[in-house]
Amino acid sequence: MKQSIQNVSRLLHKRQMRVSDTVQSVPPSGIRRFFDLANELEDVISLGVGEPDFVTPWHIRESCIHALEQGHTSYTSNQGLPELREEIADTFLRDHSLHYDPNEEILITTGVSEGIDLAMRAILNRGEEVIISEPCYVSYTPTVIFAGGVPVTVATGIENDFKVTAERIEDAVTEKTRAIMINYPNNPTGATMEKKDLEEIADVATEYDLIVISDEIYDKLTYDGKHTCFSSLNGMIANTVLFNGFSKSHAMTGLRVGYALGSSDIIGAMTKIHQYTMLCAPITSQIAAIDALRNGRAEMERMVREYDRRRHLIISGFNKIGIDCFWGKGAFYAFPSIAGTGMTADEFAERLMLEKRVAVVPGNVFGDCGSGFLRCSYAASRDDIKEALLRIGEFVESI
Amino acid sequence: MDLAQNILEIIENDPKIDISEIAALTGRSDEEIRDCVCQLEGDGTIRKYKTIIDWDKVNNGFVYAIIEIKVSLERETGYNVVADRISKFPEVRSVRLISGDHDVSLTVRGKSMKQVAFFVAEKIATLPQVQSTATHFVLKTYKEDGVILHETEHTERLPIVA
Numbered sequence: 001m002k003q004s005i006q007n008v009s010r011l012l013h014k015r016q017m018r019v020s021d022t023v024q025s026v027p028p029s030g031i032r033r034f035f036d037l038a039n040e041l042e043d044v045i046s047l048g049v050g051e052p053d054f055v056t057p058w059h060i061r062e063s064c065i066h067a068l069e070q071g072h073t074s075y076t077s078n079q080g081l082p083e084l085r086e087e088i089a090d091t092f093l094r095d096h097s098l099h100y101d102p103n104e105e106i107l108i109t110t111g112v113s114e115g116i117d118l119a120m121r122a123i124l125n126r127g128e129e130v131i132i133s134e135p136c137y138v139s140y141t142p143t144v145i146f147a148g149g150v151p152v153t154v155a156t157g158i159e160n161d162f163k164v165t166a167e168r169i170e171d172a173v174t175e176k177t178r179a180i181m182i183n184y185p186n187n188p189t190g191a192t193m194e195k196k197d198l199e200e201i202a203d204v205a206t207e208y209d210l211i212v213i214s215d216e217i218y219d220k221l222t223y224d225g226k227h228t229c230f231s232s233l234n235g236m237i238a239n240t241v242l243f244n245g246f247s248k249s250h251a252m253t254g255l256r257v258g259y260a261l262g263s264s265d266i267i268g269a270m271t272k273i274h275q276y277t278m279l280c281a282p283i284t285s286q287i288a289a290i291d292a293l294r295n296g297r298a299e300m301e302r303m304v305r306e307y308d309r310r311r312h313l314i315i316s317g318f319n320k321i322g323i324d325c326f327w328g329k330g331a332f333y334a335f336p337s338i339a340g341t342g343m344t345a346d347e348f349a350e351r352l353m354l355e356k357r358v359a360v361v362p363g364n365v366f367g368d369c370g371s372g373f374l375r376c377s378y379a380a381s382r383d384d385i386k387e388a389l390l391r392i393g394e395f396v397e398s399i
Numbered sequence: 400m401d402l403a404q405n406i407l408e409i410i411e412n413d414p415k416i417d418i419s420e421i422a423a424l425t426g427r428s429d430e431e432i433r434d435c436v437c438q439l440e441g442d443g444t445i446r447k448y449k450t451i452i453d454w455d456k457v458n459n460g461f462v463y464a465i466i467e468i469k470v471s472l473e474r475e476t477g478y479n480v481v482a483d484r485i486s487k488f489p490e491v492r493s494v495r496l497i498s499g500d501h502d503v504s505l506t507v508r509g510k511s512m513k514q515v516a517f518f519v520a521e522k523i524a525t526l527p528q529v530q531s532t533a534t535h536f537v538l539k540t541y542k543e544d545g546v547i548l549h550e551t552e553h554t555e556r557l558p559i560v561a
Contacts, residue, residue: 031559031560034559035557035558035559035560038558038559039558044558046556046558046559048558048559048560049556049557049558049559049560050560051556051560053556055552055554305400305405305408308400309405309409309424309425310424312423312424312425312426313420313423313424316423316426317423359558359559361559382424
């Protein structure tokens with residue numbers, strides 16, 4: 001029987017009502033459209049990927065195989081394997097002189113993304129605000145909304161090397177502000193922060209009694225200068241929830257293992273949510289993470305040296321073909337400006353994909369202040385980077 | 400990272416790379432790279448630019464054997480004398496002093512098993528310092544100088560990920 005238009009629209013309305021208002025209020029990721037487009041085309045060179053092109057080092061994969069052979073396929077404690085937590089505590093003591101109690105102040109998560117979700121749900125009451133510096137990783141804002149909070153974004157720009165300033169953060173503070181979310185080295189810009197800049201942010205956090213959520217997943221990928229761990233700043237260890245993991249430094253994205261470090265009240269609250277929702281991170285991945293920390297430094301350093309070479313290749317390559325590119329000092333992203341072409345980032349990325357088969361991500365996906373920029377990952381082979389630059393050069397000539 | 404170390408790591412894996420590309424990868428000028436490579440060549444840090452070939456893929460390729468040798472030392476001469484002597488044969492591709500049951504290990508290359516066997520019997524076993532030899536023919540090479548020759552690994556990544 002033919003359904004009337006009225007019936008169809010009623011049905012659609014009913015369908016919509018099945019999804020919560022909160023979820024409906026979050027727009028779909030801007031990346032999705034480009035992902036679908038890239039999937040339809042062949043021979044696409046991708047600079048659109050936020051993960052290493054290296055395969056996980058063999059010794060780490062070997063430890064996974066060994067763990068499976070030994071029959072380690074059970075749950076672990078909710079907080080994660082004690083050996084892994086102890087190894088992380090030792091690492092932070094050695095590298096940053098920071099004391100974290102492996103029993104109460106460390107939680108192993110299924111990647112940093114889960115950890116950030118837990119943190120937001122653990123600290124936010126309905127309507128409380130989180131100040132997020134943009135451009136930023138696509139999950140931060142939705143995660144705050146899903147947790148019932150309100151994201152308040154603070155723009156950064158090329159004029160300040162995409163560093164967020166204490167002044168901008170302070171301007172955004174209201175009586176509802178609960179936390180500040182930062183991510184340096186930064187995805188998507190590759191920006192890093194100096195210790196003195198971070199100290200100014202720490203001062204603001206202390207003055208207004210705010211929690212700092214610091215996603216430092218790219219810390220090992222710092223090429224010029226030295227990374228400063230936010231928790232290591234004076235007095236900040238108790239007020240910082242620090243996130244890190246193995247995806248970027250040890251090329252372990254698909255293994256999904258990360259960790260959160262913080263004071264026992266917040267880590268305890270996060271563990272409570274984690275135990276009811278995730279239970280624990282996969283045991284194979286946790287065993288792999290122990291091996292990564294114990295034996296992974298040489299392979300990690302080898303990958304970092306190669307990223308640094310590619311960073312020079314891609315950034316100088318963009319500047320040579322007349323596209324201004326900011327010299328990011330960390331992560332594995334170049335963030336060139338295409339403002340001079342007269343196109344929006346969306347238009348540029350779409351035409352580049354269709355006409356030249358090169359996939360990049362338009363900067364506006366990471367926040368409005370990313371408009372006019374492209375995120376180009378250099379976690380791609382040198383040959384791919386060279387070919388992509390050649391095609392982008394031809395494309396720019398043709399417009 | 401130290402420039403020389405960086406250059407060595409780059410060319411170890413890609414000796415055909417252009418000077419200008421090394422310059423792009425390291426953020427230095429062509430001139431600086433050329434000077435540094437010249438110095439590394441001059442002081443013998445860079446010994447030779449080599450190619451790794453999977454000879455199994457070539458008809459009429461080569462036969463390789465690992466030869467382990469026991470050496471008797473004379474009062475005045477050490478291992479270096481016999482090792483230097485063996486190293487001069489072009490058939491011998493590598494010579495190493497080793498620990499264990501034998502003293503010296505060689506890699507020998509020839510056109511056929513017969514040629515390698517005769518070379519060992521006539522040229523190596525007959526040297527006055529050589530007490531005995533053990534010949535192991537290479538049946539298949541899986542990895543050479545850090546390069547896996549029969550790579551089966553293939554990973555696919557999504558084209559766009561945040």
